[in-house]
Amino acid sequence: MSYKIVIDSCGELPESWKTDENIESIPLTLTVEGEDIIDDETFDQSAFLKKTAQSPECPKSSCPSPERYMQAYDCSAERVYAVTLSSNLSGSYNSAVLGKNLLLENRPEQKIYVFDSRSASVGETLVAMKIRECEEQGMAFEQVIETVEAYIDSQNTYFVLENLETLRKNGRLSNLKAFVASALKIKPVMGSTPEGTIVQLNQARGINKAMMKMVDYVAQRAKDSEEKVLAISHCNCPARAEIVKEAILQRVSVKDVVILDTAGVSTMYANDGGVIVVL
Structure with missing residues (x-):
């Protein structure tokens, strides 16, 4: 039984996850003074901090498209889970859900669930860790969802x-x-x-x-x-x-x-x- 975790790039990846085939980070795009910066492995924190400090404009972020999520879900894994930024802070969750619906039109049998982390940053990382833990314990898809949603409820x-x-x-x-x-x-x-x-x-x-x-x-x-x-x-x-x-x-x-x-x-x-x- 195989699974995949799709996490938007607000969730930090531990080093070992960056080469893990079960995990895919979907980048948001940051915009500073008209320049688009992709939030992936090419992101340069010090250069970004310098650029934003010098800019009178506020940097902005834009979430991944539903098509980009659909592309990540379209894989050989039997169960796919997405973890996104809080839906109250970003459009990433809605985009991930739309991507799921797009894929299900062609592959209605695919098991996909999108978790609203109701958090950000390492809050998302912890949700992804919990999914892995449940999967590695051999839980059924519905049981993983129930356990992880309860975990999100308990998280601060x-x-x-x-x-x-x-x-x-x-x-x-x-x-x-x-x-x-x-x-x-x-x-x-x-x-x-x-x-x-x-x-x-x-x-x-x-x-x-x-x-x-x-x-x-x-x-x-x-x-x-x-x-x-x-x-x-x-x-x-x-x-x-x-x-x-x-x-x-x-x-x-x-x-x-x-x-x-x-x-x-x-x-x-x-x-x-x-x-x-x-x-």
């Missing part, structure tokens, strides 16, 4: 950003009170809602205090953590990711820890110095 996403400009300019913070707080170095602690939207949980003066407040939320809300993987992604700040990891592990037991550098879409939103935690 948190992040602290050094720089909120991209989120603000792209309207992703429209449901938050606006802060004119940069002069005070006030850093908000952000999190996801059960629906996959972004909320402000708290704030602190300075990034280090904000990271510790984020750790408090992770520890307080962790349920059955010893059965889960802690995932952290960071934008160009590995030392911060290590500090957050150590602080969480002092308070919570987990099955494993994954730390990844942000790929293109997450780099665009997290910006230089951002840290994202999912448990």
Whole structure:
């Protein structure tokens, strides 16, 4: 029995997945000052950060087409799963569902399911890991879906950003009170809602205090953590990711820890110095 996991490029890939035939990353496109940058293995984080910092315009992302998803689903695998960015943050989920419907017109027997991660970045990575775990345990297709959907329900996403400009300019913070707080170095602690939207949980003066407040939320809300993987992604700040990891592990037991550098879409939103935690 064979399976395939299709994940949009907001989900970071561990190194070993990049050559795994069971996994395909579908790139979003980033646009800065009219230049299209494909979020695939050619993405250059430092060049992108430099370019966006110098640009008065806000970088934008566009999701893959339904046809691109259909192409990824059209394979020899008996079961295909897609994992996308939260449908409340991107059109990627809708595009993945349309791609599924297009393929099923010609191959109605193909088993395909699209997971709305209701998260982003390493939240998607963890969903893909859960699918693999279920498949490797030999679960039936419907059982994989049920188990992974329950896992998504239990997952929490948190992040602290050094720089909120991209989120603000792209309207992703429209449901938050606006802060004119940069002069005070006030850093908000952000999190996801059960629906996959972004909320402000708290704030602190300075990034280090904000990271510790984020750790408090992770520890307080962790349920059955010893059965889960802690995932952290960071934008160009590995030392911060290590500090957050150590602080969480002092308070919570987990099955494993994954730390990844942000790929293109997450780099665009997290910006230089951002840290994202999912448990």
